[in-house]
Amino acid sequence: MIARVKMTEITANAVKQLQEKHGELFFFQSGGCCEGSQPLLYEKGSFYVGSRDVLLGNVNGCDYYMSPTEFKYWQYTELTIDAVPGVGVGGFSLESTIGLTFVTKSRLFTEEELVELNKLENSIAKI
Secondary structure: OOOEEEEEEEEEEEEEEEHHHHHOOOEEEEEOOOOOOOOHHHHHOOOOOOOEEEEEEEEEEEEEEHHHHHHHHHHOOEEEEEEEEEOOOOOOHHHHHHEEEEEEEEEEEOHHHHHHHHHHHHHOOOO
């Protein structure tokens, strides 16, 4: 199955550490002013996604949402969330508490992957 979002091992380890401390978590990538399009990690219940926000998938137990306007730019790409040393602009995301910041790496889906994704998303929409 083709995933829209993945994470590196260092990110998975950071997320696991933060889940142990904070419980259920989720990602949101807004494309907003302060953090740009940096993926932000929140505790469930501390931030509410909008009814139009797009659920890209679930990685390591964390739902990954994106604003619809941001999704227009990223819909043809596979996202890989990586963690690097430092604190992102503003430090709004939980990984900043352990000295990391999440970054998005991407690659364009192949034509074959896009066809498969379209089939999958159409079958989900019918449920």
